[in-house]
Amino acid sequence: MQRLSRAFSNKVLTKMKGMIGVMKFHAGPGLPKKSKLRQLLLDVDRGRQLYLLMMLPVAYILIFKYQPMYGALIAFKDFDPTAGIWGSTWVGLKHFVRFIEQPKFFQMVSNTLMLALWDSIIGFPVPILLALALNNVAHKKYKSFVQTVTYAPHFISTVVIVGMLTQLLHPRMGALNLLFQHFGVPAVSYLGKAGYFRPVYTLSGVWQNAGWGSIIYLAALSSVDVELHQAAQIDGASIVQRTRHIDLPAIMPSIIILLILRIGSLMNVGFEKVFLMQNQLNLTTSEVISTYVYKMGIMSQFPDYSYATAIGLFNSVVNVVLLVIVNTTAKKASETSLW
Amino acid sequence: MRFGSLSKGDKVYTVVSNTLLFFLLLVTLYPLLNVLSSSFSDPKAIGAGRVAIFPVDFSLDGYRELSRYTPIWVGYKNSIMYTIVGTFVNVTLTIMAAYPLSRKDFRGRGLFIVFFAFTMYFSGGMIPSYMLIRNLNLFNNFWVMVLPGALSVYNVIITRTYFQSNIPDSFLEAARLDGCTDVKFLTQVAIPLSTPIIAVNFLFYAVGHWNAFFDAMLYLSDTKMKPLQVVLRDILIESRISADFNFDSKYAEAKQSIAEILKYSTIVASTLPVMLMYPFVQKYFIKGIMLGGLKG
Incomplete structure (x- = not known):
């Protein structure tokens, strides 16, 4: 130890580094192996500025990401502010059981899953179809115009999107309601009816994000070798066949990765949007797990931190488990996976 | 055809x-x-x-x-401030994390990546974060709009990927021979060579700040501090x-x-x-x- 600390304290280190550099160069089987620990310490010392750079980001992650994970321990305790997180009494799975026995448990879980399902069935394929369709457009200017227009809504904030929905779907003067009336559909207060919550949420999501979502597929399509298409054409392959056998396989890895991510966040419905679209009239379909967490833990007059944390934790754990299962399956089935 | x-x-x-x-x-x-x-x-x-x-x-x-309608202009001004300061902090921290992670000779790189990436898939949740902000006394504080989202791990990963594939190892070796330190190499070689990815970061973060709503609603009750999106919600959705x-x-x-x-x-x-x-x-x-x- 003494030798090490001395080595670290002064110029000896620089000398040693030089020596090791030389040793590395000449290291043959005959030379004694240098200690792994010493090599590690030397590498760390050599990269000390890199570690210094990392300090702030690591501190950020520790404080704002890992501290709340530690704080989530109160899900297994009856949180008492005077005793703190660690000092509060353990109560095991009490809060989880309470949540599951809650009469609305089933409704909230199914609302969450249904919203995710709608989004996966309608929201997921549209960007793929859009990318395939765009890829077949020969007119360059038209193509880039469609791209610019369809990407744009992505940058509108959730608040404004929901504000626009409120205006456009207004039963008396909303432009969409008026449009539908032209086709004989009677005016409906879409935001005030539980039955319309899922379609409005999903379709406005498609409107906002389909274009943006197609970028990644277009990128994959642009890397397809033109010669492949030309060769197929010479062999008499139709556009449909080329799309099926050249384009689709090209974007398959992207589809799989995005599908894994989608399923891994199945229970993470867009909280902000649901929260903003929610009102007393559509509560039976719009109450999802995360909005309930907010109500129990923050909005309530008597916030129940432990209970709300337990519900949130339940949600996160389901997500992680789903992600791991899907990723493992995808790895075995297709060799494409997140890790 | x-x-x-x-x-x-x-x-x-x-x-x-x-x-x-x-x-x-x-x-x-x-x-x-x-x-x-x-x-x-x-x-x-x-x-x-x-x-x-x-x-x-x-x-x-x-x-x-x-x-x-003055509340909008107050919100506008606040949002501009949060966006400028927030984005600057974001980009700085992202580079500070991404550059070391892009270096193959950075010991412990794998561990650091796991340490960062884990937070993409798992989080303590809304309530523990809320309690943390309260304990840090950040309610109605300018920095509550900057610090809790000071870094996006996703952006760190794309930035690291960019550094890895666009800064040749030979540049570093050459600079080292001239006695260039890592920080100096980052600021004088790596960053100037990476303007596209830095632009990407600026844009992603700036749009995020401009559109941020929920944290502001939770943590800012002072009317003078509310960003545009909170004011917008009152007008557009609550009709207030x-x-x-x-x-x-x-x-x-x-x-x-x-x-x-x-x-x-x-x-x-x-x-x-x-x-x-x-x-x-x-x-x-x-x-x-x-x-x-x-x-x-």
């Missing part, structure tokens, strides 16, 4: 695909045009449901009311107009329709900065998405 020379199946495919595309284009454009046109229409025309694609009875009433706002006397009896047109002009005015900037920087955004699609 000319359309006439296509086989029957291909003709059908091309027609269907192009029709769908055109339909999608119209569907995307219609709401945008309607909101824009409504904001330039007469409040009465909106009330009567007469505005579709073009302005009806052109009027600037919405914008005149908007210019007098500030009590001390005096409508133009001319409209005393038409308060309702003025409140409606104010909604359209606010939507346009709040979204305009992002929308105007977007066509010019579109390629950087796309680059960011494509980098994100690469496996790190």
Whole structure:
């Protein structure tokens, strides 16, 4: 130890580094192996500025990401502010059981899953179809115009999107309601009816994000070798066949990765949007797990931190488990996976 | 290939695909045009449901009311501040994390990556974060809009990928021979060589700050500190107009329709900065998405 600390304290280190550099160069089987620990310490010392750079980001992650994970321990305790997180009494799975026995448990879980399902069935394929369709457009200017227009809504904030929905779907003067009336559909207060919550949420999501979502597929399509298409054409392959056998396989890895991510966040419905679209009239379909967490833990007059944390934790754990299962399956089935 | 020379199946495919595309284009454009046109229409025309694609009875009433509605301008000013300071902190921290992680000789790189990436898939949740902010006394504090989201791990990963594939190892070796330190290499070689990815970071973070709503709603109750999105929510979704706002006397009896047109002009005015900037920087955004699609 003494030798090490001395080595670290002064110029000896620089000398040693030089020596090791030389040793590395000449290291043959005959030379004694240098200690792994010493090599590690030397590498760390050599990269000390890199570690210094990392300090702030690591501190950020520790404080704002890992501290709340530690704080989530109160899900297994009856949180008492005077005793703190660690000092509060353990109560095991009490809060989880309470949540599951809650009469609305089933409704909230199914609302969450249904919203995710709608989004996966309608929201997921549209960007793929859009990318395939765009890829077949020969007119360059038209193509880039469609791209610019369809990407744009992505940058509108959730608040404004929901504000626009409120205006456009207004039963008396909303432009969409008026449009539908032209086709004989009677005016409906879409935001005030539980039955319309899922379609409005999903379709406005498609409107906002389909274009943006197609970028990644277009990128994959642009890397397809033109010669492949030309060769197929010479062999008499139709556009449909080329799309099926050249384009689709090209974007398959992207589809799989995005599908894994989608399923891994199945229970993470867009909280902000649901929260903003929610009102007393559509509560039976719009109450999802995360909005309930907010109500129990923050909005309530008597916030129940432990209970709300337990519900949130339940949600996160389901997500992680789903992600791991899907990723493992995808790895075995297709060799494409997140890790 | 000319359309006439296509086989029957291909003709059908091309027609269907192009029709769908055109339909999608119209569907995307219609709401945008309607909101824009409504904001330039007469409040009465909106009330009567007469505005579709073009302005009806052109009027600037919405914008005149908007210019007098001070809460919006306070929100505007606050959002600009949060966006500037927040984005600057974001980009600095992202580079500080991404650069070491891009270096193959950085011992413990794998561990650091796991340490960062884990937080992408698992989090303590809304309530523990809320309690943390409270314990840190960040309520009604400027920094609550900057610190809790000071770094996005996703951005760190795409930035690291960029550094890895765009800064040749030989540059570092050469610089080292000249006695260049790591920090110096980062600021004088790596960063200047990485302007595209830094632009991507600036844009992603800036849009995020501009559109941020929920944290502000939770942590800022002081009216003077509220960002634009919170003010917008009051006007657009809750239909709450500030009590001390005096409508133009001319409209005393038409308060309702003025409140409606104010909604359209606010939507346009709040979204305009992002929308105007977007066509010019579109390629950087796309680059960011494509980098994100690469496996790190």
